[in-house]
Structure formats: C-alpha cells, structure tokens
Amino acid sequence: MCLPKRNRHESGKTMLDTKKIRKDFKILNRKIWAGKTLVYFDNAATTQKPQVVIDSLVNYYENYNANIHRGVHKLAEEATEAYEKVREKVRDFVGATKNDEVIFTRNTTESINLLAYSLGESLEEGDEVLISEMEHHSNIIPWYLLRDRKKITVKFIPITKNYELDYSALEKLINKKTKIISITHKSNVLGTVNDIKRIAQIAKNNGSILIIDAAQSVPHMKVDFQDLGCDFLVFSSHKMCGPTGVGVLVGKKELLEKMPPFLGGGEMIRKVTFEGFTPNDVPWKFEAGTPNIADVIAFGTAIDYIESLGIENIYKYECGLTEYCLSKLKQFDFLKIYNSSGTGIVTFSNPLVHPHDIATIVDQYGVAIRAGHHCAQPLMKRLNVSATARASFYFYNTKEEIDLFIEALKKAFDYFKVGACKKLNPVGG
Amino acid sequence: MDKSIPKLDELYKEIILDHYRHPHGRVPLEKVDYHAEGMNPLCGDEVKLGLQLKDGKIEKVHIEGHGCSISVASGSMLAQILKGKDIQNAKQISQALKDMMHDKVNGAKDDIGDLEALEGVKRFPVRIKCALLPWTTFEEAIIGHDHIEIS
Numbered sequence: 208m209c210l211p212k213r214n215r216h217e218s219g220k221t222m223l224d225t226k227k228i229r230k231d232f233k234i235l236n237r238k239i240w241a242g243k244t245l246v247y248f249d250n251a252a253t254t255q256k257p258q259v260v261i262d263s264l265v266n267y268y269e270n271y272n273a274n275i276h277r278g279v280h281k282l283a284e285e286a287t288e289a290y291e292k293v294r295e296k297v298r299d300f301v302g303a304t305k306n307d308e309v310i311f312t313r314n315t316t317e318s319i320n321l322l323a324y325s326l327g328e329s330l331e332e333g334d335e336v337l338i339s340e341m342e343h344h345s346n347i348i349p350w351y352l353l354r355d356r357k358k359i360t361v362k363f364i365p366i367t368k369n370y371e372l373d374y375s376a377l378e379k380l381i382n383k384k385t386k387i388i389s390i391t392h393k394s395n396v397l398g399t400v401n402d403i404k405r406i407a408q409i410a411k412n413n414g415s416i417l418i419i420d421a422a423q424s425v426p427h428m429k430v431d432f433q434d435l436g437c438d439f440l441v442f443s444s445h446k447m448c449g450p451t452g453v454g455v456l457v458g459k460k461e462l463l464e465k466m467p468p469f470l471g472g473g474e475m476i477r478k479v480t481f482e483g484f485t486p487n488d489v490p491w492k493f494e495a496g497t498p499n500i501a502d503v504i505a506f507g508t509a510i511d512y513i514e515s516l517g518i519e520n521i522y523k524y525e526c527g528l529t530e531y532c533l534s535k536l537k538q539f540d541f542l543k544i545y546n547s548s549g550t551g552i553v554t555f556s557n558p559l560v561h562p563h564d565i566a567t568i569v570d571q572y573g574v575a576i577r578a579g580h581h582c583a584q585p586l587m588k589r590l591n592v593s594a595t596a597r598a599s600f601y602f603y604n605t606k607e608e609i610d611l612f613i614e615a616l617k618k619a620f621d622y623f624k625v626g627a628c629k630k631l632n633p634v635g636g
Numbered sequence: 637m638d639k640s641i642p643k644l645d646e647l648y649k650e651i652i653l654d655h656y657r658h659p660h661g662r663v664p665l666e667k668v669d670y671h672a673e674g675m676n677p678l679c680g681d682e683v684k685l686g687l688q689l690k691d692g693k694i695e696k697v698h699i700e701g702h703g704c705s706i707s708v709a710s711g712s713m714l715a716q717i718l719k720g721k722d723i724q725n726a727k728q729i730s731q732a733l734k735d736m737m738h739d740k741v742n743g744a745k746d747d748i749g750d751l752e753a754l755e756g757v758k759r760f761p762v763r764i765k766c767a768l769l770p771w772t773t774f775e776e777a778i779i780g781h782d783h784i785e786i787s
Contacts, residue, residue, distance in 0.1 A: 240640075240641035241640070241641060243641070560705075561703065561704035561705060561708075562704075563679060563681075563704035563705075563706075563763070563766065564648075564704050564705050564706075567644075567647065567760060567763065568644060571641065571642075571644060578679065579678065579679040579680055580679065580680035584680065587680060593680045593681065593682065593702035593703075594679060594680045594681075594702070622644065622648060623653075623705075
C-alpha cells in the first residue's frame with residue numbers, strides 16, 4: 208500500500224508530471240455536459256481523491272474491517288495497527304514530536320470546537336480571545352459559544368488594505384486578559400498566508416495559547432508544527448486528497464494532558480465505576496466512541512500520495528498556476544481581485560454581475576468554482592461585498608484548464624455586458 | 637432524467653435581465669404596514685421588503701438588497717405585480733410561483749405576468765431559492781415575522 212517516499216513523479220525539468228497525476232483521478236475525465244469535461248476549481252472547499260485513496264477504503268472494508276483498541280482477534284489487531292500507523296504519518300507530516308500529540312476528530316470545525324470547549328473551561332469572566340477578520344465561521348462560532356457560556360470577550364484583529372493581517376493592531380489588542388489567540392494560517396478567501404512565527408512570538412511573550420487553523424495550508428505547503436511555534440494546529444483530511452469525516456488536532460502534550468475531555472463515552476475512559484470515571488491518556492482521552500477507522504486509514508494513504516509528489520513541489524506548482532491565472536484575469540480590468548499573493552486561491556467580484564451568475568455560466572462550460580460568502584461573512588462585510596467568486600487550485604489542475612476557465616468567464620461577462628466585452632450577442636448554448 | 641445541457645437563455649431571459657438592470661420598488665417608504673428581511677445564509681443574498689396598504693390593497697412596495705440577477709429580478713417583479721393587489725390575491729400569486737418552481741399545477745398561472753419568465757430557473761435547481769427569496773420574505777412579512785432565513 209505504501210508508496211515510496213521518493214518523488215515518483217519527478218521527471219526532468221517539470222517538478223510534477225500532471226499528465227501522469229491526472230490519471231490517478233478518474234473524476235477529472237467526467238463529462239459535466241456533452242463535450243464539456245470537468246474543470247475542478249473548488250479545491251479550497253474539498254479536493255478530489257486519487258484512486259489509491261478510494262482503493263484503500265475498499266480494501267479496509269473488504270479485508271480487515273473491525274473495531275479497534277478492544278478486540279483480541281486478528282482483524283481487530285490489523286485495523287488497530289493501520290489506524291495507529293496513520294497517527295505516526297500525521298506526526299511526521301506536520302512535524303509533531305510525539306504520536307500522542309495527534310488527535311483524530313471529524314473535521315477542522317470539530318477540532319476547534321474541542322479546543323474552545325476544553326481550553327475554555329479554564330477561562331474566566333472578562334478573559335479575551337483574539338481571532339482575525341479573515342476567519343472562516345468555524346473559527347468564529349466556537350468562540351462566540353464560549354463567550355456566551357463564560358462571559359468572555361472575542362476580539363478581531365483587523366486586516367490591512369492589502370488583505371494582510373494587521374500585525375501592529377495585534378500588538379495593540381493583545382493584553383494580559385488575552386488567554387487564547389486563534390487564527391488562520393491561510394485565508395480560504397484571500398489566500399493570504401499569515402506569519403505564524405511572528406504571531407507565536409507575540410503570543411509567547413504574552414503567555415497566550417496560540418491555535419492555528421491550518422485547513423488551507425497543510426494540504427498545499429510545508430507546515431511544521433514545532434517550527435511554527437504554535438500550541439495547537441488543526442486541519443482536515445478531505446482538503447488534502449483524503450476522505451471526508453476526518454479532522455486532525457495536533458497539540459502540545461503537556462497542554463492536552465491538562466485539558467478536560469470534550470466528548471464522553473467508550474474509548475476515552477480508563478475506568479468507569481458507579482461513582483464516576485477516570486479518563487484515558489491522550490490522545491484517546493479526546494477520541495470518544497468508535498472513531499472513523501476506514502477514513503482515517505484512507506487518509507494515511509492520502510498522506511503517502513502527497514508525500515510521493517512532494518509538498519514543496521505541490522506548493523511551487525500551485526504558485527505557478529495562481530500567477531498564471533492572475534495574469535490572465537488582468538484583461539478583465541473591471542474585476543476587483545482580492546489576493547495579494549499567489550497561493551492557490553483567486554477571489555474576485557464585480558458589482559455588475561453577481562458571483563452566482565458567474566458560477567452558473569462557467570458551470571455550463573464544465574468549470575466548477577465557488578460563489579458566495581465562503582463561510583466568512585464578517586470578512587465579506589469588511590471587503591464591503593455580499594459575495595465573491597473563488598477559483599482554487601490543486602496539483603492536478605493545469606494551465607490549459609485555466610485557459611478554459613478564462614474563456615468561460617468571458618462568456619459570462621459578455622452575457623451580462625460587463626466592462627470591455629463589447630459583444631452583445633448572448634451565448635446560449 | 638434530462639441530461640442535456642440546460643440553455644442559459646432559458647435562465648437569463650431578456651425580461652429577467654431587464655428587471656435586474658432596472659429593478660422596480662427601490663424607493664424607500666415613509667411608513668410600512670408589513671415588513672420583513674429575508675436572507676439566504678448559503679450565499680449571503682439579502683432582501684428587505686416593506687409594504688404599504690390602503691383600503692385593504694397593497695399601495696406601495698419597497699424592496700432592496702444584495703443578490704444575483706435571479707433574486708433581484710424576482711424581487712423587482714414582485715414589486716411590480718403586487719401593487720394594487722389585496723393580500724389574499726398576493727398570496728395566491730406567491731403560491732402560483734412556488735407551484736411553478738416545483739412543477740405543481742396551479743389554476744392561477746395566468747395571473748402571474750412577468751413571473752412566467754422565471755420558469756426557466758427550474759432547469760437550474762440550485763437557483764430556485766434565489767427566485768423564491770423575495771416571495772418567501774413577502775409571505776413572512778404578512779405573517780408578521782421580521783427576519784427569516786431560508787436554506
């Protein structure tokens with residue numbers, strides 16, 4: 208099952224052999240409409256899965272499906288070993304030190320809820336949590352819930368006009384009451400990559416706990432938990448070629464050990480009596496009930512797959528695609544583009560044609576993009592728009608696909624008679 | 637199931653684009669008898685609706701908000717068509733539109749005027765909510781709910 212760690216796709220000058228890679232993803236050949244092959248540019252929402260990941264799921268259910276950590280039979284032993292092996296893979300992939308610093312959840316959202324609940328238990332009335340204006344709802348709502356439960360305050364670090372985090376504002380906002388800073392590594396709308404090391408230093412000097420939402424970074428760039436210097440790192444399997452239903456929480460062991468459990472039930476206990484219970488050790492203390500065994504195992508296969516390509520190669524390749532897309536979008540000088548750097552996400556809007564209409568029209572050409580608020584309504588408010596359109600790339604996308612996207616966009620702007628596109632005949636079909 | 641590509645012209649009829657570019661009902665009212673705000677939390681589309689009644693009939697309609705061409709056009713048609721109607725009749729029109737979207741037979745179809753142009757939206761199921769948002773907001777205003785979310 209394991210692929211060699213060496214870059215099997217490396218060939219000559221091109222870092223990634225996309226032609227070869229694309230053969231691993233059957234869905235990329237799907238005809239969305241007659242003659243229109245899928246161009247999948249919604250990778251920030253979820254990525255497609257290579258065949259090895261799908262096979263891994265099938266292999267588990269066909270050959271060694273069993274509950275883990277309790278059976279003494281052969282199947283249970285194999286399933287437990289495969290499941291726990293993925294913990295090691297995740298540890299190595301994101302540079303954690305110990306296996307028990309890796310906890311499996313359902314998704315990034317659940318990881319943050321776990322932290323807000325469990326860390327939140329030690330917060331007191333008047334304490335503060337700092338988040339930023341570019342957060343996904345998953346890194347806002349858990350803190351609002353905690354605010355309402357514990358009478359704490361949630362404050363937002365603003366963004367600059369260049370769509371970057373305002374670090375000087377952060378230094379002004381932080382104070383002795385700031386117990387937790389929870390911030391995105393990479394914005395799912397702006398593509399901005401925040402300087403976590405810098406934030407970690409500020410947090411450390413202040414004695415604040417630092418949580419990093421790495422859902423958009425871990426799949427696309429080298430992320431090293433120890434090097435970043437944060438206390439917790441959270442991300443999802445499904446945004447990096449793995450199945451849905453698996454999230455990760457990486458945390459410093461000494462903090463995890465002090466934290467109270469989040470969910471209660473089987474697996475998370477050591478002993479239960481008529482009077483009470485003793486919680487299990489980390490990481491199992493935070494993994495109540497039968498976990499998502501099959502999907503965790505297939506997530507391990509996804510990590511192998513990504514490592515076989517090389518995360519640095521993926522990063523460079525996607526930067527190239529993003530720059531190419533941004534250069535092509537320049538011809539539409541009436542578009543407002545919300546990205547300051549090229550990291551796989553391109554977000555734009557225009558007051559004359561709504562993002563929904565753009566998305567519907569490009570869909571006619573097989574191009575899947577996202578339109579809406581991208582689960583970041585406060586950010587939309589800050590950008591002074593109700594919605595934007597977003598194209599987001601992964602390593603299997605190509606410049607040829609971007610060309611098709613640009614052609615489809617032209618049709619959309621023609622249809623709504625926007626800007627420089629003078630053609631008045633709508634393109635019906 | 638029909639797998640042929642739905643034609644954009646069925647969705648974006650010229651009459652819809654006209655309403656989108658020059659929407660009716662944008663003048664704020666000095667007083668409102670019924671009011672509601674509607675929102676589609678999935679896409680962020682927002683509608684604010686106000687109605688002024690005289691002698692049991694809708695005399696003035698105010699509608700504004702952010703939205704795609706379909707939701708704006710549908711709201712503009714609402715402002716145009718509901719003027720002069722009594723509440724009962726207005727509700728029937730709203731029902732007729734919903735029935736059309738969900739392929740139900742409705743006797744009142746003849747009365748819906750420009751709204752018939754929205755029939756093409758049926759071929760684009762994810763956009764049906766866009767077309768219905770102003771109408772759902774209208775119905776909620778009549779019931780007396782100030783804020784609604786459709787999902």
